[in-house]
Amino acid sequence: MLKYFSLFFLVVAVVSCKPRADDDSEAAGDDALLMMGKAETEVPRYVAEGIISNISSLLEEAFFLKQIGVPFEKKHLAATTNVERVSDSELLSAFNLGALGLNLGYMSVYQQIADLPHYLETISVLSGKLNIDGQFDHERLLRIARNQGDIDSLTYFSLHGYNRLNEYMLKNSKEHLSALMATGLFLEGLYLLTQVAQLHHTDDLAGRIGEQKIMLNDLLLAMRFFQNEYEPLKDIADELEKIQKEFRDVEITYEMGEPETVEKDGRLVIIQNEKSRVDISGETLARITANTEKIRNQYVF
């Protein structure tokens, strides 16, 4: 049932932005089931584009790991030495561009930038192969990294560069590249989280991994949307579905509530008064970890 919730939410929000729906989540789920057949092909383009524009995950997983006190581990990073292996393939280049973006964010947030120039150079090669290199200011980033410059600037220009790359793809009928980059970002993020969880297991981390079920469902929805325009996306979407199946046993339950707006220290703050609880067993986590590693290693060089 839960699998359909986010799809339902997409459809509801798109067709109407009227007063809030009531809190009967079971009813919402039933409606979602009834809508499934049509909705899958009728999600508006801007929603599908919004899902694949989730570039912020480039930093958010790293922020999360840093905040729960997990140390930086270089061994989780993708290699940059096999760029020639993938750069003849548009699909692999775009996928790895996303994966390397996640690595870039991980290094920046942990301020571990010694290897960063290699990553920037590889990103430059890949974006060049895809004819989108004009959108990313490699030289500026390299200068900051080589001079051990301001990390905040490095983080800002990295993320900003990826946002521009994504925008360029969307505006120039290269949505399939954007979808592939988003998949690379997502899968590398899931890989990072699951690898870290093997070494530093916490309930917080397990919950964060369980929540990727929602991200994956949404990503697959967008992938299927763009697959209609670029058929090769189907293979990688099919691979993602194998991971999605492993998430079936992850239970996410919600306690609904109405949002409220308060003013704190002169700033407006909207508080979402909902609670979510993620239940994920050790066995399920192990299966997700194994499948993610296997599929990620098929695509990441």
Added chain:
Amino acid sequence: MPRVILTLLFILIVFNPSVSQTAEKLVEICAAKLGDAQYLRDFQVELEAAEDGSEKPVAKYSLILSSNTQYRLMVCNAEDSDGSAIIELYDGRGFMGSNYSEKTGKKYPSFDVQIKRTDVYHIFISFKDGNPGRAVAILAFVKRL
């Protein structure tokens, strides 16, 4: 003679604020006002005036927000913008909040939102009273809750 024209064009482009304040520049200016929050994504909006009897134009974006995270949504109007941008946030069940209160008429340059549920959210950006306008909105990470 061509050199004179080129020089004049250069001066015009550099010193005419409506030309020189590009969307990219506006993103940088707006990001610099984020304070302790970390830039994640920007939304560049340019909308025409509402036509008589029609709904005002709205730019719509979807985004995924993660649970237990506080985000900031900030909006900055371009120098040459007639309209003042209003940003509204929706989840799957409807309206969550805005930087503008119709009841009080008070408008804030930004607002924070504490997300408790990972999901797809939607932001709608329009200009007050349906005026034409140009603005940038920025999504930023404030902290984990």
